[in-house]
Amino acid sequence: MSNQPGSTTAASVDPPADRTTGRTGYAPGTPVLAVLAAGWLAAMLWSTREVIHSAAVGLTAITLSAFALPGVISAALVAGAAVALAASELTARRLGDRAALRFAAALGAGMLLGLGTALAINLTYADNATTNTIAGTSAAAAIIGGALAGARTPGPVGAVVTAALGALLFVVAFSQARDPLFDLFGADDSQASLVSAAKWVSRTESLVAGLLAGLLAFAYLTWTRRRAVRHAPDAPAPRWPAYLVAGAGPGLLLLLTEVIIRVGGRTLLDLAGALSEADAVAQTSMGTSRVDNGIWVLFVGALTAVILFGRTLGPARHDDEPGSDED
Secondary structure (H helix, E strand, O other): OOOOOOOOOHHHHOOOOOOOOOOOOOOOOHHHHHHHHHHHHHHHHHHHHHHHHHOOOOHHHHHHHHHHHHHHHHHHHHHHHHHHHHHHHHHHHHHOOOHHHHHHHHHHHHHHHHHHHHHHHHHHOOOOHHHHHHHHHHHHHHHHHHHHOOOOOHHHHHHHHHHHHHHHHHHHHHHHHHHHHHHHOOOOOOHHHHHHHHHHHHHHHHHHHHHHHHHHHHHHHHHHHHHHHHHOOOOOOOOHHHHHHHHHHHHHHHHHHHHHHHHHOHHHHHHHHOOOHHHHHHHHHHHHHHHHHHHHHHHHHHHHHHHHHHHOOOOOOOOOOOOOOOO
């Protein structure tokens, strides 16, 4: 049958699209994110091992393990999400963008990373109850991250992973500026001035981390939009809720990290807190500080991403404006 004007052919109904066309979302650069996040996890595991092994056996090792646990768990959570996102994107491109396949691939990747992390800890750390707690909690964090990455909206997930990884890297870099900031905020030999300065340093760190998280989330979603338009020019642009979730995501991951620590790492935290009254106060103070940091990063990141998105919106055109009607 010949093609007539106005007729619809099979090719026009369902054209052979690019691998990203017709999908519910698109997340560019996922292999790079996976490599960076996995590398960060490996670095955290190595540094934690070195710190623990350099300490005296017994009480000091327990205390250092408790202090190092949040960094390892947050790295495992982000790495699990990054590796799982890369796996789900690869599966969607090769086998089709089906929700069940995407989630299965993401969960499987998270489980493999979690198993590998636990095995690495058990093989390289000292064989004791502390090591088992770190290994089990890290594996659980990687699996949870993998499950979160199985969502049908890979773009915002990629933005959250990018922003969270950037925030974690910033926190480590920020440690080099702590001493100058303590002096800037008036710390001296008195206990009151040290407490006040520590509060302001912590707030400064959280504020800047939130700003960075919001900026990275916005930049990633903008990049995602531009890459998607190349394959599907009519693809809908992400709306403001996507930017809100992406900006708030790193803070949510930090709060989720705290939940995982308090559930899976409860034994280690209790051991560290039972060593002395000072250790108990330190563990409580650190836990409160981590929760406050997560809340600040959540709200500042979300607000930053939404404001940046709002600045990209032009004024709405009204029907009575000149040039709005066609002759």
